[in-house]
Amino acid sequence: MRNSNSHAVVFALALPAMVAASEPAAPHESLMHASSLHHAYADAFPVGTAVPRDFLTDRAYAPRLDVIRRHFDHVVAENEMKWERLQPEEGVFTFEEADRLVDWAEANGLRVWGHTLLWHNQVPDWVFEGPDGGEAPPALLRERLHTHIETVMGHFRGRVYGWDVLNEVLTSDPADPFRDSRWLRILGEDYMAETIRLARAADPDALLAVNDYGMSNPDKLASALHLLERLGAEEAMPDIFGMQSHMSVYWPPVEMIENSLRALAATGVRVAISEFDMSVYDWTDTADRYREALPEPLALFQADRIARVMQLYRRCAADIERVTHWGPFDDRNWKNNFPVEGRRDHAGLIDRHGRPKPAFLAFQSPGVFLAAFGPVPEWRPEEPETAPEVSVRADRPAYLRLSQLAVPPNTLVDRGRLRVSVELALAGDALEAALDVTDTRWNGRASDETVLRVYLDGKWHAFSADVPEWEASGEGERLRVRLALSPHVIEAGEIAFDLEWRAPAADPRGTYLLRWADTAYGDDAPERAGVLRLD
Numbered sequence: 001m002r003n004s005n006s007h008a009v010v011f012a013l014a015l016p017a018m019v020a021a022s023e024p025a026a027p028h029e030s031l032m033h034a035s036s037l038h039h040a041y042a043d044a045f046p047v048g049t050a051v052p053r054d055f056l057t058d059r060a061y062a063p064r065l066d067v068i069r070r071h072f073d074h075v076v077a078e079n080e081m082k083w084e085r086l087q088p089e090e091g092v093f094t095f096e097e098a099d100r101l102v103d104w105a106e107a108n109g110l111r112v113w114g115h116t117l118l119w120h121n122q123v124p125d126w127v128f129e130g131p132d133g134g135e136a137p138p139a140l141l142r143e144r145l146h147t148h149i150e151t152v153m154g155h156f157r158g159r160v161y162g163w164d165v166l167n168e169v170l171t172s173d174p175a176d177p178f179r180d181s182r183w184l185r186i187l188g189e190d191y192m193a194e195t196i197r198l199a200r201a202a203d204p205d206a207l208l209a210v211n212d213y214g215m216s217n218p219d220k221l222a223s224a225l226h227l228l229e230r231l232g233a234e235e236a237m238p239d240i241f242g243m244q245s246h247m248s249v250y251w252p253p254v255e256m257i258e259n260s261l262r263a264l265a266a267t268g269v270r271v272a273i274s275e276f277d278m279s280v281y282d283w284t285d286t287a288d289r290y291r292e293a294l295p296e297p298l299a300l301f302q303a304d305r306i307a308r309v310m311q312l313y314r315r316c317a318a319d320i321e322r323v324t325h326w327g328p329f330d331d332r333n334w335k336n337n338f339p340v341e342g343r344r345d346h347a348g349l350i351d352r353h354g355r356p357k358p359a360f361l362a363f364q365s366p367g368v369f370l371a372a373f374g375p376v377p378e379w380r381p382e383e384p385e386t387a388p389e390v391s392v393r394a395d396r397p398a399y400l401r402l403s404q405l406a407v408p409p410n411t412l413v414d415r416g417r418l419r420v421s422v423e424l425a426l427a428g429d430a431l432e433a434a435l436d437v438t439d440t441r442w443n444g445r446a447s448d449e450t451v452l453r454v455y456l457d458g459k460w461h462a463f464s465a466d467v468p469e470w471e472a473s474g475e476g477e478r479l480r481v482r483l484a485l486s487p488h489v490i491e492a493g494e495i496a497f498d499l500e501w502r503a504p505a506a507d508p509r510g511t512y513l514l515r516w517a518d519t520a521y522g523d524d525a526p527e528r529a530g531v532l533r534l535d
């Protein structure tokens with residue numbers, strides 16, 4: 001059936017309104033005719049979705065609630081049950097937004113999963129502060145954790161059927177498997193078992209989960225297995241391990257997912273696919289390539305990957321507690337802001353016109369999709385042939401936009417808290433490069449191994465944090481360096497140029513590697529350096 005009519009045939013069968021996609025349809029109308037996603041898995045596992053706050057508060061989103069009601073059987077608050085939302089100030093519990101979701105779900109027959117009780121992110125600073133403004137002593141932090149869990153789980157008892165108790169507490173270094181968070185530093189490694197026990201006591205009927213990302217990575221898996229073994233020995237075994245499953249069309253391979261899923265299930269927990277979505281970008285690609293539209297071959301490639309992953313889940317259904325999508329509407333998925341703020345991704349199942357994408361069909365009926373279209377050839381974006389350019393004049397500085405930002409998979413980064421700006425200026429026969437980094441993820445300065453490197457006239461020039469020009473302040477660092485320009489460079493008026501900022505893995509914040517031009521991370525003679533023009 002692989003011919004040009006096959007698209008129409010399949011979508012006519014499964015998604016009646018899609019064949020008429022060229023005719024304007026009311027947003028989401030076709031979804032109200034498509035058969036239900038969760039019904040397709042009624043014999044396998046529940047299928048749910050995360051819900052952002054404004055779907056319930058802004059009437060413009062009412063059609064989306066209809067879509068959710070039709071296609072999903074459980075919901076998770078995307079942000080509203082996190083600590084900063086439920087207890088922004090000590091003792092001040094704000095349940096209104098979370099209650100709104102629970103009320104809606106109950107009125108519409110959907111179950112609610114709770115996310116999340118303990119995380120290093122979206123938790124207010126006061127939690128870790130002592131009365132003297134310093135770090136909270138362990139007993140105080142323990143008491144706060146206790147109060148939070150008891151109050152929150154008590155409030156939702158019988159209405160929220162399970163909780164992500166420990167969120168993202170692992171690293172991908174099995175030799176040092178637990179995330180270096182304020183929880184760990186103040187309470188020590190026992191905090192994990194203790195938290196599970198607290199949650200168990202607070203609501204003995206709730207299912208309890210440990211939840212983490214990057215779980216297909218064998219090293220991260222090893223950390224998880226180590227944690228589960230330890231929790232088992234401490235009589236604090238969770239019921240569920242959540243594999244978040246934020247994927248891309250390129251990674252991870254289905255075999256790696258299967259390996260982790262089976263290994264986790266073999267410890268006796270059930271596995272939740274807790275935050276499913278699929279970016280159309282490779283992790284290291286920071287270009288904004290699909291702003292106008294998602295190219296059809298890429299939409300089909302994404303769907304092919306989703307179909308294969310869903311087939312795997314069905315094969316492993318006995319071990320799967322649920323599959324929860326983390327943002328099925330393309331325009332409201334978090335990947336539009338991560339890892340590149342404001343870039344348009346297409347990580348969901350429903351396009352920006354409210355229509356089901358091929359990914360929707362693949363999620364719902366993987367066999368039907370693959371019979372019609374599979375295997376879909378891998379899509380690779382074309383690399384632009386021209387190198388980036390920047391012009392510097394004596395009377396006006398130029399600013400670089402760093403186009404590459406790679407973060408190792410074990411580092412969860414709130415990109416909003418990292419700002420890097422680079423200013424270039426001509427001063428006589430020298431080029432001045434001023435780097436300004438603001439990083440509020442961590443107090444204090446960069447590690448001594450942090451390095452700024454500038455590629456100029458065929459050579460890298462390295463400056464490390466121990467040079468006197470390097471200034472570190474509370475929230476970041478600044479460095480202004482001068483690089484002499486040789487007469488031939490000044491005469492030529494243009495030169496191969498690149499710039500790199502690297503905060504190494506030894507840094508507790510995790511490695512940052514930013515390059516301006518060489519997105520392929522070439523060696524010391526980058527073939528893809530940019531062009532610096534001296535005007």
Ligand code: G3I
Nearest residue numbers: 052078079115121122167213244275326333334338414416
């Ligand atoms: O609510 C404020 C709003 O008042 C303000 O105007 C706006 C300006 O930026 O920000 C809003 O808050 C944002 C919030 O989402 C609600 O939209 C935060 O800046 C933004 O950082 C926050 O992002 C959430 C992220 O967790 C925070 O770490 C994403 O929506 C949410 O999808 C994401 O979910 C996490 C899971 O909890 C854990 N696993 C990873 C997953 C993806 O990062």
